[in-house]
Amino acid sequence: MRYSAWQVIKQGLNGHSGWQAAFRDPEPKTDYDVIIVGGGGHGLATAWYLASVHGITKTAVLEKGWLGSGNIGRNTTIIRSNYLLPDNEPFYELSLQLWEGLEQDINYNAMVSQRGILNLAHSDAQVDAYARRGNAMHLAGAGGQLLDTAGVRKRVPFLNFDDARFPIKGGLWQERAGTVRHDAVAWGYARAADSRGVDVIQNCEVTGIRREGGRVVGVDTSRGQINAPKIAICVAGNSSRVMSMVDQRLPIESHVLQAFVSEGLKPTIPGVVTYGAGHFYISQSDKGGLVYGGDIDGYNSYAQRGNLPTVEDVAEGGLSLMPMIGRAKMLRSWGGIMDMSMDGSPFIDKTDIPGLYFNGGWCYGGFKATPGSGYCYAHLIATDTPHTVATGYRLNRFRTGHPVDERGAGAQPNLH
Amino acid sequence: MPEHMPNHALQPTTALGGRTLNTGSVSIYEVTERALVSLAFKASDREHVSAVLGGSLPAVGSSLASHLAGRLLGLQIDQTWCLIESTDSAMDKVIARKLSDTRGIYLTDQSDAWTILALSGDTCRQVLERLCPLDLDESVFPIDAVARTVIEHTGVIILRTGRDSFELITPRSSTASFMHAIETVVEHVRNEIPVRSQDRQQDPTTSNA
Amino acid sequence: MQIPHPLLGLRDASEFVYLGDASLLNRPSVDDPAELGSDATLDAFHEYLHLRHNPAGVHKELWFHEQGDRSWLVVTRDTTTHEILDCALARDVAGASFGAEST
Amino acid sequence: MSNVNRVAGGQIERSRKLSFSFDGKRLTGYSGDTLASALLANGEVLVGRSFKYHRPRGIVSAGVEEPNALVEIGTGPRRDPNVRATVQELHEGLVATSQNRRGSLRHDLMAINDLASPLLAAGFYYKTFMWPKAFWEKVYEPAIRHSAGLGRLSMEPDPDSYDKGFLFADLLIIGAGPAGLAAALAAGRTGARVILCEEDFKTGGRLNAERYSVDDADAAHWAATTTESLRNMSNVRVMTRTSVYGAYDHGVYGALERVTDHVGAVTGCARQVLWRIRATRCVLSAGATERPIAFTNNDRPGIMLAGAVRTYVNRFGVAPGKRVAVFTNNDDGWRTARDLAAASIEITAVIDARDVPPPGDISALQGARLVRAGAVVDTHGRHALKNIQLANGDTIPADCLAVSGGWNPNVHLSCHQRGRPTWREDIASFVPGGVLPTGMSVAGAANGELTLGTALRNGHNAALAALETLPSISLDAAGAPPSAEDESGFVEAYWRVPEKSSAFRLSGAWKRQWVDYQNDVTVKDIKLSVQEGFSAVEHVKRYTTLGMATDQGKTSNVLGLAVLADASGRSIPEIGTTIFRPPWTPVPIAALAGASRGAHFRPTRLTPSHTWATENGATFVEVGNWLRAQWFSQPGETTWRQTVDREVTQTRTAVGVCDVTTLGKIDIQGTDSGVFLDRVYANTFSTLAVGKVRYGIMLREDGFAMDDGTTAHIAQDHYIMTTTTANAVPVFRHLEFCRQCLWPELDVHLVSTTEAWAQYAIAGPRSRELVARIVDDLDVSNEAFPFMGCAETTVCCGLTARLFRISFSGELAYELAVPTRYGDSLMRRLMSEGKSLGVVPYGTEALGVMRIEKGHCTGNELTGQTTAADIGLGRMVSQKKDSIGNALSQRPGLKDPDRPQLVGFKPVDRNAQLRAGAHFIEKGAAVVTANDQGWMSSVAYSPSLGHSIGLGFIRRGQERIGERVRACDPLRGEEHDVEICSAHFVDPDGERLRA
Incomplete structure (x- = not known):
């Protein structure tokens, strides 16, 4: 059923009795062309682009819990393409362009809202770094503006310009950035892929990866064996757990990232603002909650919960940057498992095992990459060659000495 | 009098210029006539060092008085710091001369890296519980206990000198910020007293009657 | 979290700085400088520095008591529950047969 | 007329009258009132508007679970949005304002949303607003944003101060109701260090709200005297107005103490204190929350939880209505009716969903309609309840309907780690289950022990069991538990009244049964969610927003599960709950930040x-x-x-x-100092003579440059290392790692002396x-x-x-x-x-x-992405020894001659001003990523040369001295031709520094 305003009115007048399930709840078949392990945003997007771009529809997406129960279901919903390095910027720009056409592409309103992002600078060196980054964005066609203090004040007058410990020296503004209703991305991709015949299978946990003659041939799951010549791993924070089934160690550690939402408030913050002298970023959801976060807790964890020092650190950054949010109240906090890579950049690559593909290492930046990741992963699975904007995301790049280290923090995942 | 008194013409300054605060229930003053020297050694040499120090090497977390080098603070398994009455800025050399055997013991004068604040008074523990992440209950942190920790993003060494008195040793460069943090809490604790006592009157007296 | 410091008792994790897997104690040794750039050396350092078991479960890891006694600790912790099973001074672990049990 | 609904009794101080205002109207109440009790006393029934449909709403509860009565408190920069009127203590001069309305509260223009509600079902926005494309951000979204949201921030800096502190205890008791007080009394007598936290301003919990006796004394009086004796124990700390909001790892609890909110602004005080409490053991005695029953139009002002109705009468001396009806599925409804009758309030009906005879004495309820196996099928009254309608069509007048659907134990804190609550059929609710936070046990109503005598014994025993494991605690002193009678409490699961006609017809479209009051989630929404394939509990929550409002579903979640179970043909335990996450109640961001804000964000x-x-x-x-x-x-x-x-x-x-x-200074001493330096620096130091200084480059293990600086050999076995200002701390940490973790056998010692020397x-x-x-x-x-x-x-x-x-x-x-x-x-x-x-x-x-004139690097060049070779120091990386980073610096990617290398740049037009951050593009090439050759890292006007100069990285830079390229800065719309030159602009041979 195609969604439209007319349909909403029609169904509304009809007591909503005509709405169908957004996606089927199919039983797994025994054979597919491609199995995607992981029913999060990236896995579902991959399934959609495999179907819509490459015509591969005999695909199963296997999700161990409920659809979208991973990081697509708990993040701060920011999309942007304001990266520095040539291995990153064109990829994120592709992703942003896909966001811009997403709703028409999948006939689902995921509320892509391009309200802009402002990254603040608090030293001359930071202004220089943003200039370098802003130019890299322009080279990749992503746009962007460098604002001075007055320009920042004009756009976000309620920041701390008066008694800031680290005064605002300027900022990098990307107008096309913004936020998206995160759960709806998973639902929209699932519905679209389902409409092309893809089986989206929930409550189906992969317990083993089968190999014959060196090649992968299928997976064992909590719902039986499922076969396919191509198996695409896309499990974010659980990457190491799944890859350990084929005895692979990865350049990845799993860490916890907390995020926070305040009680609902009338419109307050127009776009996304990030603090450059502390770890803090914030936006406001359409329901009125201030959605904010900061740094990861910093220790390996699969517990999906964090601890107080980070909660406080984030609040300190927030109050320093915008003291007017002091009386907004934190309503809820949550923690997700981040697949932190050694250089802060992801992997979209074939593994050494024929037929086995790997997508992961998105750190805490995976949400904005969802369409781009799905698009490039689908390209890799369908053609066995990396997409041109994703050639840097190789698994062996640390051995060869080609890290994609946006922060320059080196091989320590919790610093990225 | 320190043994080695330079007669140079430069004037010393302290981080707070000797500023003090006294509210009646809390007093804070900057201790200026004190030197701080670290003694570093291999952890496996602790017995030897203890012997050199006359058998008085404190465990990590505690302090004790030494006739050779003032109060010894056990701060690391391989470092003991000496807190000595002195205005000499090179007490490392003075202590080195006093020790019978300095093999394997490395001294560094740290007097000028730190500010020492003496905090005491009836409500000083109430003040500290809003600043210090350590359990300062006497059963856990008795007199002479010492610990290094962090207060308001600033490193600090806390030494308990009495039931209601402490010395806080904090990096010199950020002393003003540190002092501000303490003063703020001192003021809050003092001004809360009437708010809380007003409240106590209401609480148990009412009933259904 | 509270780290059960072997010398100091429970101390708040906010006093510490985390590094990562305690296998970082097992730095490969290069006795012959001529081997510095060899494939075998690069493989060994690459695996040492970059590849992780990243277990969901018991994990030995390095924490530095920066706002405390400046000791590096090897903490044994369950990454699924955060329960801490053991804590030792890294200097005592280093040089012992740590390598064998970590891999 | 003021305080029209005041009745005799209660625990307010009638001698202390307080004036306050609501939406500008001047009203009075008493010390001991909450804003909610004072509003009810004044007959103010309409207090707010719902989130989505802007439905008129009144007070539902008497505690933190309140979904409806959210108001703004205060004015100017102190205006506090979304404050629960049921928690806010009344104080002299309090100013309260209703929120989420356009126009007055009574005539909210946004109430038109309610008329459109048939179209605005769960998830409608995912299906529309897609055309034309540009309209989402420009038209639809702003409208949605504006009608959503609740209170308003003042948009001014919060002028109040907040402290943060640390407390320690053997036993933390969360909640000072009967179980908590009994636990504290037992634990306190043993001499253990006890902290008792109570979020109310008064200890006692339900003891203040019911007509109970404990140890043969009036229960509220017992609570007060017990609290006083606890306060007199030096080992017990009683903290009222303190909400424990989160259970974190290893016995750490977050708690928020409201210090001045009950008196208004106090200068020189912390408004609130955020405590981190480390407790070896914890007893969670957080009580239970009553839940409503879903029936058509169950959200009208005047429809309240039955327990709250008792609270208002018994504790605050307020009649929530003049003619009160009761709808219940358990004995509490009858208790409500009797308590009200005892206060001479008219009871018009008691409707029991169960087919059982009225429990206990009903002689006081003469004149009331008593209905067995009955139900309320609809209600009437726009801004206030007028009457209720029964299944047989009878209409019964009531301006207040007390509803009891049973009680949900407050399991939240027990679930903040891995706990998953388990279903208990006999009380039709979840109780704590799975793995509780380390050291926690649960007592009283929070554990499903919903009667008083049991709760008291349970609390007492929980405290003793918790302390049993602690050394040096004598349990003998604990004494006997307080005693009280166990009242009857039989509950029969009854969640919602069956709808009369199909709701899936337009005629019934406006007939809705509310589940989540604040977020306007109805039974229909949950059914639609299931119909569209969103039937996992997390999907329902996200698709309908059930339980996502400021109350986090305290009253609605279990009811929602029951509706979901019904709609999807599963049992409630099969479905399970959503995950409970901190905080239990909302915590101001300012309190979490404490003093670390503004100029004091970080030390100076x-x-x-x-x-x-x-x-x-x-x-x-x-x-x-x-x-x-x-x-x-x-x-x-x-x-x-x-x-x-x-x-x-x-x-x-x-x-x-x-x-x-x-600049960082590190004192390095010990007989192995030279060896140590050889291993941590890429170049060699052991050959450095005493009295000499050497420049050193330090690599990370991955071969990239970490830091640079000089190290002086000041005396035998004694070196002084300098680091960059920014890296002083990380370098020290790294060196300690090397010393303790890699080479503990070396005799080398590190002391930071940065501050010791000017x-x-x-x-x-x-x-x-x-x-x-x-x-x-x-x-x-x-x-x-x-x-x-x-x-x-x-x-x-x-x-x-x-x-x-x-x-x-x-x-x-x-x-x-x-x-x-x-x-x-x-x-x-x-x-x-x-x-x-x-x-x-x-x-x-x-x-x-x-330094730019001399080509020296700083943070702009040492970005963590550059190698020693990139900055022209490749030859310093000794290949004669193994040191940190020397091996991996030989990876092909780091040795690639095509890497950008540091060189100098001069503008061809000497008047041009260069810009750091520009990228280098060859002449004639398009300004795109594929043609990116490098970037300008630092720029200065050189007074020595009289023109702008720059340092930058460009591919194969060292080979290209003299070449001209473009420095492109599309970000600022600038472009200059530049000449690649040596980075040493001044005195390239170093004659001056050796002079």
Whole structure:
């Protein structure tokens, strides 16, 4: 059923009795062309682009819990393409362009809202770094503006310009950035892929990866064996757990990232603002909650919960940057498992095992990459060659000495 | 009098210029006539060092008085710091001369890296519980206990000198910020007293009657 | 979290700085400088520095008591529950047969 | 008329009358009232509007679970949005304002949303607003954003202060109701360190709200006297107005104490204190929350939870209505009716969903309609309830309907780690289950023990069981538990009234049964969610927003599960709950930040010459946490460039002094210090003679440059390392890692001495003359004290000092260090002694200009992405030894000759001003990523050369000296042709610094 305003009115007048399930709840078949392990945003997007771009529809997406129960279901919903390095910027720009056409592409309103992002600078060196980054964005066609203090004040007058410990020296503004209703991305991709015949299978946990003659041939799951010549791993924070089934160690550690939402408030913050002298970023959801976060807790964890020092650190950054949010109240906090890579950049690559593909290492930046990741992963699975904007995301790049280290923090995942 | 008194013409300054605060229930003053020297050694040499120090090497977390080098603070398994009455800025050399055997013991004068604040008074523990992440209950942190920790993003060494008195040793460069943090809490604790006592009157007296 | 410091008792994790897997104690040794750039050396350092078991479960890891006694600790912790099973001074672990049990 | 609904009794202080206002209307109440009880006393039934449909709403509860009665408290910058009227204590002059309305509360223009509600079902927005594309952000979304949201932020900085603290206990007791008080009493008597936290301003919990007896005394009185005796125990800390909001790892709990909210603003006080409580054991005695029943139009003002109705009558002396009806599925409804009757309030009906005879004595309920196996099928009244309708069509007048659907134990904190609650059929609710937070046990109603006597015993026993494991605690002193009768409490699961006609017809479209009041989630929404395939509990929550409002579903979640179970043909335990996450109740962001905000966000570090610099016209700049002098303006100088040019020129022609104390200094001692340095630096140090300094480059293990600086061999087995200002802490940490974790066998010791020494760079052709005037006996001639020499010496007649002949400016230069206490005095001395030499102080800006003129790297170049080779120091990476990073620096990607290399850049048009951050593109090539050749990292105007110069990285830069490329800056719309040149713009052969 195609969604439209007319349909909403029609169904509304009809007591909503005509709405169908957004996606089927199919039983797994025994054979597919491609199995995607992981029913999060990236896995579902991959399934959609495999179907819509490459015509591969005999695909199963296997999700161990409920659809979208991973990081697509708990993040701060920011999309942007304001990266520095040539291995990153064109990829994120592709992703942003896909966001811009997403709703028409999948006939689902995921509320892509391009309200802009402002990254603040608090030293001359930071202004220089943003200039370098802003130019890299322009080279990749992503746009962007460098604002001075007055320009920042004009756009976000309620920041701390008066008694800031680290005064605002300027900022990098990307107008096309913004936020998206995160759960709806998973639902929209699932519905679209389902409409092309893809089986989206929930409550189906992969317990083993089968190999014959060196090649992968299928997976064992909590719902039986499922076969396919191509198996695409896309499990974010659980990457190491799944890859350990084929005895692979990865350049990845799993860490916890907390995020926070305040009680609902009338419109307050127009776009996304990030603090450059502390770890803090914030936006406001359409329901009125201030959605904010900061740094990861910093220790390996699969517990999906964090601890107080980070909660406080984030609040300190927030109050320093915008003291007017002091009386907004934190309503809820949550923690997700981040697949932190050694250089802060992801992997979209074939593994050494024929037929086995790997997508992961998105750190805490995976949400904005969802369409781009799905698009490039689908390209890799369908053609066995990396997409041109994703050639840097190789698994062996640390051995060869080609890290994609946006922060320059080196091989320590919790610093990225 | 320190043994080695330079007669140079430069004037010393302290981080707070000797500023003090006294509210009646809390007093804070900057201790200026004190030197701080670290003694570093291999952890496996602790017995030897203890012997050199006359058998008085404190465990990590505690302090004790030494006739050779003032109060010894056990701060690391391989470092003991000496807190000595002195205005000499090179007490490392003075202590080195006093020790019978300095093999394997490395001294560094740290007097000028730190500010020492003496905090005491009836409500000083109430003040500290809003600043210090350590359990300062006497059963856990008795007199002479010492610990290094962090207060308001600033490193600090806390030494308990009495039931209601402490010395806080904090990096010199950020002393003003540190002092501000303490003063703020001192003021809050003092001004809360009437708010809380007003409240106590209401609480148990009412009933259904 | 509270780290059960072997010398100091429970101390708040906010006093510490985390590094990562305690296998970082097992730095490969290069006795012959001529081997510095060899494939075998690069493989060994690459695996040492970059590849992780990243277990969901018991994990030995390095924490530095920066706002405390400046000791590096090897903490044994369950990454699924955060329960801490053991804590030792890294200097005592280093040089012992740590390598064998970590891999 | 004021306080029209006040009845006799209650625990308010009638002698202390308080005036307050609501939406501008002046009203009065009493000390001991909440805002909610005072509003009800004044007959203010309509207090707010719902989130989505802007339905009129009244007070539902008497506690933190309140979904409806959210108001703004205070005015100006202290305006506090989304405050629960049921928690806010009344104080003199309190100003409350209703929220989420356009126009007045009574005539909210947005109420039109309710008319459109048939279209606005769960998830409608995912299906529309997609055309035309641009309209989402410009038209639809702003409208949605504006009608959603609740209270308003003031948009001004919060003027109040907040403290944060740490508390420690053997036993933390969360909730001072009957179970909590019994636990505290038992634990307190044993001598254990106990903290008892209660979020209400009064301890006692339901004891204050019911007509119970404990130990044969009035229960509220027992609570008060017990609390007083607890307060008198030195080992017990009773904390009221303190909400424990989160259970974190290893026995750490977050708690928020409201210090002044009950009296209004108090200057010089912390408004709230955020406590981190570390407790070895914890008893969670957080009580239970009553839940409503879903029936058509169950959200009208006047429809309240039955327990709350009792609270208002018994505790606050307020009748929530003049004619009250009761709808219940358990005995509590009857208790409500009897308590109200005892207060002479008219009961019009008691409708019991169960088919059972009325429990207990009903003699007081004469005149009321008593219905067995009954149901309320609809209600009427726009801004206030007028009547209710029964299944048989009868209409019963009521301005208040007390509803009891049973009680949900407050399991939240038990689930903050891995706990998953388990279903208990007998009370039709979830109780704590799975793995509780370390050290926690649960007692009383929170554990499903919903009767008083049991709760008291349960609390007492839980405390003893918790303390049993602790050493040196004597349990004998605990005494016997308090005693009370167990009241009847039989509940029969009954969730919602069956709908009369199909709701899936337009005629029934406006007939809705509310589940989540605040977010306007109805039974229909949950059914639709299931119909569309969103039937996992998390999907339902996200698709309908059930339980996502400010109350986090405290009253609605279990009811929602029951509706979901019904709609999807599963049992409630099969479905399970959503995950409970901190905080239990909302916590102001300001409280979480505490004092670390504004100018005090982070400590400020001051250099030894700070006072002097302030006196001498310095402008300061933040470098990490340090404040450093950026430049020293002199009278007549109108731009900073004038000042900086003068400082550079004066230094290069005479002598300049700069405070470089902020550079990290590490004292390295021990017999293996040289070996250690060889292993941590890429280059060799063990060959360095005493009295010499060497420049060192330190790599990370991955082969990229980490930091650079000089290390001086000051004495046998004693080195002094310097690091960059920014890396002082990470380098020290790294060195300790190397020392303790990699090579513990080495005899080497590290002490940070950054702050112990005030250090000044003295640079320029006349620096030697100035230094000679300061040092006592040291021969500073070029022969005796050459470039890269160092010495311990004395200055100014006997002061210990260290002198290093090193240069960052490229001039003849020294760095002189004295104990920090003499730093101020030495600066003054240098200035007075140097006056005749033309001395000038210079700041970080001039320092920056001079280092760019010399091609020295700073953070702009050492970005963590560059190798030693990239910055032209590849030959320093010794291949004769294994040191940190030497091996991996030989990976192909790091040795690639095509990597961008550091070189200098001059504008072809010497008048052009270069820009850091520009990218290099070949002539004629398109300005796109594929043609990106590198970037400009640092730029300065060189007063020595008279034009703009830059340092930057460009592919194969060293081979391309003399080549011209474009420095493109599309970000700022600029582009300049530049010439690639040596990075050493001034004195390339280093003659000056060796002079």
